[in-house]
Amino acid sequence: MKTAKDISKMQAALLSWYDSEGRTLPWRIRPEDRAAGVTPDPYAVWLSEIMLQQTTVPHATPYWEKFLTEFPTVTNLANAERDRILTLWAGLGYYARGRNLHKCAQIIRDEHGGAFPKTEAQLLKLPGVGPYTAATMAAICFDEATNIVDGNVERVVSRIFRAEIPLPKGKTELRDFAGTLASPKRPGDYGQALMDLGATICSPRSPKCGDCPWQGFCLAHKDSVETDYPKKIKKAKLPIRYGNIYVLKSGGSVLMHQRPDKGLLGGMLGFPGTDWGDTPPAALEGAPSPRNWEKCEDKVRHVFTHFELYLDVYRSETSDQKIEGIWAALDNIADYALPTVMKKALKIAAS
Numbered sequence: 001m002k003t004a005k006d007i008s009k010m011q012a013a014l015l016s017w018y019d020s021e022g023r024t025l026p027w028r029i030r031p032e033d034r035a036a037g038v039t040p041d042p043y044a045v046w047l048s049e050i051m052l053q054q055t056t057v058p059h060a061t062p063y064w065e066k067f068l069t070e071f072p073t074v075t076n077l078a079n080a081e082r083d084r085i086l087t088l089w090a091g092l093g094y095y096a097r098g099r100n101l102h103k104c105a106q107i108i109r110d111e112h113g114g115a116f117p118k119t120e121a122q123l124l125k126l127p128g129v130g131p132y133t134a135a136t137m138a139a140i141c142f143d144e145a146t147n148i149v150d151g152n153v154e155r156v157v158s159r160i161f162r163a164e165i166p167l168p169k170g171k172t173e174l175r176d177f178a179g180t181l182a183s184p185k186r187p188g189d190y191g192q193a194l195m196d197l198g199a200t201i202c203s204p205r206s207p208k209c210g211d212c213p214w215q216g217f218c219l220a221h222k223d224s225v226e227t228d229y230p231k232k233i234k235k236a237k238l239p240i241r242y243g244n245i246y247v248l249k250s251g252g253s254v255l256m257h258q259r260p261d262k263g264l265l266g267g268m269l270g271f272p273g274t275d276w277g278d279t280p281p282a283a284l285e286g287a288p289s290p291r292n293w294e295k296c297e298d299k300v301r302h303v304f305t306h307f308e309l310y311l312d313v314y315r316s317e318t319s320d321q322k323i324e325g326i327w328a329a330l331d332n333i334a335d336y337a338l339p340t341v342m343k344k345a346l347k348i349a350a351s
């Protein structure tokens with residue numbers, strides 16, 4: 001535990017570091033602008049936070065820009081066709097987030113008069129908004145003194161306190177430790193500063209302790225054991241699943257199906273194929289009507305959060321476009337909501 005005096009010094013040191021070293025991000029209001037009265041747009045912050053779940057800043061930024069250009073307000077987003085949203089989302093992964101984005105925008109339009117609610121408790125009730133996003137939005141947009149904890153913050157705090165309970169069990173303890181440090185002064189800047197510290201200084205493998213505003217308070221640094229934290233229970237190997245996928249072309253088009261709303265990649269487009277199971281399916285199992293399928297040499301390998309997937313890719317051509325499904329023009333394939341795993345299959349079939 002830290003004394004009240006230490007905590008106050010840590011808060012001041014972190015805020016002062018953030019004032020000069022904090023990242024400039026397109027959705028962020030810099031401290032000097034905040035001090036001059038500029039306030040964050042909750043819609044822009046919300047979009048960034050949803051996109052940044054499981055995605056890096058460089059990967060998410062062009063998506064954020066595209067969404068804001070096409071849907072400048074949350075009401076514009078609510079009024080959009082869901083398929084258009086999923087198309088713009090394609091490539092960001094975790095497609096439930098794209099679907100929840102639309103649902104959430106509609107609730108903001110219909111139940112909150114087009115404006116985001118202003119407290120962590122109310123934000124938490126919105127679809128797709130978990131404890132981290134609610135705490136972050138409440139702090140950044142509405143200056144509520146919340147306790148923001150993401151993976152970066154967990155790492156910093158585990159090192160500061162030398163927290164010994166391994167993750168994931170130790171999450172509660174890390175949250176409590178982070179709560180003891182949370183600043184009631186400039187809560188939005190403090191939360192962003194702590195996330196920046198984890199993202200830019202206190203990195204997993206080579207923390208730059210010499211540049212860290214908290215080095216004088218860090219127990220792991222004191223004993224040069226920084227990278228021993230956070231303690232983690234060793235992850236079991238991911239299970240492997242297998243399937244077949246069929247890429248059928250006709251002229252300049254390719255046959256696709258819309259996946260059911262429920263389940264992985266729900267609502268997204270995909271090529272026909274088998275279910276994904278624990279054992280490889282038989283050759284041509286589930287292939288659309290018999291034709292000259294050629295098995296491609298390469299397989300799709302794709303890692304999801306809970307399993308690793310291997311797909312055998314088959315390709316064929318037909319002149320019969322009456323086969324049921326969506327015939328998508330290959331020249332405009334970027335306009336379709338095609339998840340990364342399907343893009344990989346298409347690339348293999350084209351090679």
Ligand code: SF4
Pocket residue numbers: 156159160201202203207208209212213214215216218220221226
């Ligand atoms: S001193 Fe090093 S290990 Fe400790 S919080 Fe700072 S960067 Fe991380």
